[in-house]
Every structure is written in C-alpha cells, then in structure tokens.
Amino acid sequence: MRTDLPRIALWVLTGVVLLGVVVGASTSGAAYGAFNPSWDGGSSLRTIAESQGTDAVYIQEATEYRSLSSESVAFILAPDESYSPNESAQVQSFVERGGTVVVADDSTGSNSLLASVGASSRVDGRLVRDERRYYRGPALPVATNVTALNRSTQPDESATASNLTASIDRLTLNYGSVLQPGNATVLVSTSEFAYLDSNRNEELDDTETLASRPVATVESIGEGHVVTVSDSSALINAMLDRQDNRAFIENLISGSDRVALDYSHTASLPPLAYVLVTFRASLLFQLWVGILFIWAIAVYLYWPTLxxxxxxxxxxxxxxxxxxxxxxxxxxxxxxxxxxxxxxxxxxxxxxxxxxxxxxxxxxxxxxxxxxxxxxxxxxxxxxxxxx
Incomplete structure (x- = not known):
C-alpha cells in the first residue's frame, strides 16, 4: 500500500491541476462578464434568461445582430470602445425591425451609440447621490419614482410585450448617473432628494440641487425599442440580488425568444466558453467535431488491427x-x-x-x-x- 502512495498523490495533484485549468478556462474575472460569478460579474443576467426558458446568446461581432429575430432583447453593458458607424448600423437595423436593445452605462461613452441608433436619451455621466433614499450608502441611491408603462405602444390586447415596470417599486443604483431623457418616456426616476455630485466631494454644495431625475427610459425606434439605464452596475450579480432590480430584468426579458449579451466591445469570453459559443453558432464547426469524434472512436475500436x-x-x-x-x-x-x-x-x-x-x-x-x-x-x- 505504501508503494502506491506516490502514485495516488500524483493522480490527486494531476486532478487538482486539471480542475484548476478547467475552472480558469471556463470562468471570467471581467466586470459584467456572463461567465463571471463574482459580485461584479454578469452571470446572474444569463441565469435569469435561462430560468425563463429563453436562449442566451453572446454577440462577439456586431454582424451577429443580423441573426437575431425581432422578438429578441440585446443587452449592451458599459462598452469599453465606441461602435463604428457600420457596427452602429447593425444595431439600428435590429431595433428598427422590432428588436429591443437595453443600453446600460454610467458614463457618456454610450451616447454615440444611442445617437447612431436614433435614440434621444443620453447618459449625463455625473455621479448621482441621495442622502435620504439609499441602500448601504448615498452612492447607492434607491430610485423610488416608478412609471407604469407597457413596452408595446399598440392598443392590441394580443401584444406579447409585458409591463416593463410591473411589480417594481424601486430601482437601486450602484455609483450610477442619471439620464437626459430627450423625447424618451421615463420609466424610473430618483427620489426628490437626489443630487449630482459634480465635483465628487460626497457633499451637497451650493451649486448642486436636489431634484428627481430619470435613471431609466424607453423609446420607440422603428418597430423596436431602446431602453436606457444610467447605471451598468445596477445589472451586476450583487445588485440583481435586490428584488426589484431582478424583477426589472425579468420584465425586459419577458416575451422574448432570445437574450443576446453583447460583448463585442467589452472583455472577451473565457476560452472554453468561446469554444462552446462558437460550436453552437457554427454548423461547419459542429460537422468537423462530429467527424473527428467518429474517427477517434473508429481508431480506438480498430487499433489492434491497425x-x-x-x-x-x-x-x-x-x-x-x-x-x-x-x-x-x-x-x-x-x-x-x-x-x-x-x-x-x-x-x-x-x-x-x-x-x-x-x-x-x-x-x-x-x-x-x-x-x-x-x-x-x-x-x-x-x-x-x-x-x-
């Protein structure tokens, strides 16, 4: 038995190393990442979609918007880079033929995309604080002014779009901003005690005023809709533990046949997730993997003869x-x-x-x-x- 201990230890060590490699290759540490289970990840967003029986797909190139149906919902969370005119045109085409795009960002970086797709709402970019209505601190304000509104503007009762703010009394932000709504319809606004901390000194100065300000809007573009949220962090794992934040996402997804998570301008997918996504999206890839699998089985079965x-x-x-x-x-x-x-x-x-x-x-x-x-x-x- 003693002579087997080194061999057992080797197998255990090998198993631990392989497990670490698999976990590292299948998860991501990127903020908002669909395969990041940490507090700042977006795995809960993917889980909510799958729990509602909706397929979750991952956009890595803007051209993939062409494959989305008009009943799909796409989420764009705090893109790191600007969308080119051609890429913005792909998003705009998707919206105009009936799709819904949710743009969540606390910086002004997404404003160029909003303008390109025809939306009038803009992200202000300044930090919003609320000394009276907050969660754990004034930098996590609770927006308590909620407007009941249907995504569908058609009076037809057969419309499948659900109430975007159903069962929602508030929306909790996490170091977010506010919106300049333009012609968009306001869904959620802060309380009357919120202010924009322009100099970020965490105090209400003489030049800063208390007022209720929009944090979520919706507007029609062609046959589709653009929903703008002034805080991408409101959709991370830690914030989706808040009941109303989760209900808001569920309402956005409800009635859709597919949820697309746009990572074309943010951190890339982890290696194993990338392979899986590519495999599911490519019929040619599936064919080649199938052929290689059959070939491997044949070689295994006939190796003594071969x-x-x-x-x-x-x-x-x-x-x-x-x-x-x-x-x-x-x-x-x-x-x-x-x-x-x-x-x-x-x-x-x-x-x-x-x-x-x-x-x-x-x-x-x-x-x-x-x-x-x-x-x-x-x-x-x-x-x-x-x-x-």
Missing amino acids: REQPALRRLRHRIHGTNEQISPRLDAETAATALRRRRPDWDEDRIQRVATALGGEGPRDPWRGTRTSRAQRGEDPSDEPSEN
Missing part, C-alpha cells in the same frame, strides 16, 4: 530502431493473413504450413522473416538452449 498494418509497423521501426518489440503471441491466422499480403506468389498450402510454423514455434517477425530474440520477447537470454 497497429499491425505494414506502414505503421515500419513507422514504429523507424522511431524505435531495432529495439522495437514484436508481440510474443502470433497466431496462425494472423500470420496467414500477413503472408497472403506479403507473398502473393505462394500457394495456400505453403502459406498454411509457414503460418502454422510461425504460430506454433513462437514469435517471428512476418515482415522481415526473422525470428525475434528472446530479449525482444521479454525473456531471459541466458535461458536460451545451447546449440552444442
């Missing part, structure tokens, strides 16, 4: 040199099959005689026609009988 093929035997001989070991058990049938290929000029009687001899006398190498040594067979050469 390894005795002349080409593979010659390859092994080149790799291992003259020290290649030949199997010590060569049956007559295998020898006969090999001889028929190697000696087509021999008649069957001769083949059977030689095959029987090979199978009965012990191991021979049918490719070279020489008897293998006792050492090659794993036997003690000193036991070989004398020729005297």
